[in-house]
């Protein structure tokens with residue numbers, strides 16, 4: 219009698235999910251990967267889409283195309299709504315139930331507004347392609363409007379950018395916007411004086427890049443200040459309203475407010491009745507399974523696993539990728555479930571962040587670099603990490619072009635609907651504000 223084949227289901231086609239699926243190529247099990255989008259996204263370069271340097275297609279690839287050569291893997295584009303761990307099934311948003319023998323949850327993280335979800339409307343985070351495109355549209359549209367508005371008081375917020383959170387994403391966004399302000403793009407705007415552009419990087423803690431050694435945080439801060447960014451430290455945001463960030467007793471009027479402060483685990487994990495940390499990540503065993511359910515594994519940004527010093531592993535792409543590779547091998551080998559014979563060990567190869575064009579900081583196994591050398595290192599590693607030869611080649615060419623010309627290739631405004639609704643000045647301003655001709 220034929221025995222039923224094992225069914226391994228992976229939720230999430232991000233760094234962890236794709237690495238798991240790729241390591242399961244030669245397994246005897248049936249494998250299904252489910253993602254709410256049809257593409258894998260290289261999030262570390264999203265800020266370059268938001269700041270009009272790269273196109274979405276440069277940093278994303280269809281999951282089907284990535285796994286296409288492996289006929290064993292079934293791809294489903296659908297959102298998972300609930301995990302029914304006792305029944306070994308998943309509920310999809312279209313009402314379907316998917317049964318699994320082993321489940322890998324690699325569903326990443328989402329932005330944490332620390333109990334102020336209402337701020338998300340006015341200070342979007344950068345997590346998906348659609349987030350990046352919305353931010354890009356808003357940046358470009360507010361420049362177009364600033365070009366037309368004569369009144370300096372009304373024009374000021376249109377040329378002000380407030381980025382909240384001094385981690386790598388905030389630093390990279392602030393640096394990239396500062397580069398735009400300095401670049402030849404501004405020659406195309408006759409009425410905007412680049413000196414009128416204000417960029418704030420607002421950080422609640424005493425330093426930026428707090429996951430990096432202090433000297434690199436300081437170097438990054440100095441590079442940003444040189445680019446004209448106002449770095450506000452020890453400055454918690456108290457409230458965000460439409461086009462206004464409140465800090466202490468002051469407020470900053472800015473048409474472009476971007477949230478890059480902290481992450482939390484997706485709500486889907488709450489449907490498992492298991493131990494979670496303060497930001498909702500699941501506490502996992504050293505082999506990445508959940509103590510209560512040995513056939514369910516959590517990896518990447520959704521998992522809480524501590525290193526030898528008791529510090530949770532950081533929410534970084536290499537952590538998710540290494541965990542995916544480890545788990546793929548573990549699951550491919552046998553029917554092991556809760557075995558503690560295998561223990562995941564993270565190999566920290568270093569961390570990097572870039573600050574505008576040709577500047578970066580890097581901490582590679584205790585060796586600290588800053589400036590142009592760190593930027594070349596950052597560029598090289600990021601190009602190599604992109605999936606697909608076509609993407610690598612295109613990003614390489616774009617970077618060479620940007621490096622020598624200071625030009626931004628993707629300055630198209632394609633969707634005005636969202637902007638008109640949320641426009642700073644609204645209808646009345648359109649009627650009453652004096653415009654340049």
Ligand SMILES: Cc1cc2nc3c(=O)[nH]c(=O)nc-3n(C[C@H](O)[C@H](O)[C@H](O)COP(=O)(O)OP(=O)(O)OC[C@H]3O[C@@H](n4cnc5c(N)ncnc54)[C@H](O)[C@@H]3O)c2cc1C
Pocket residue numbers: 229230231232233234235252253254255257258259261262263264265296297298299324325326327344345386387484486517518519520533534535536538570
């Ligand atoms: C703007 C930005 C910049 C970053 N820069 C860096 C960097 O420079 N270096 C670095 O190492 N890391 C960086 N990171 C962090 C890095 O991207 C994450 O650590 C990494 O993506 C985590 O991998 P993951 O597999 O856990 O999740 P992800 O890669 O986020 O993948 C999660 C997947 O799950 C899918 N999903 C989620 N919920 C559901 C559901 N309910 N149903 C179906 N599918 C679902 C999502 O669509 C997504 O495809 C950055 C992140 C961001 C947002």
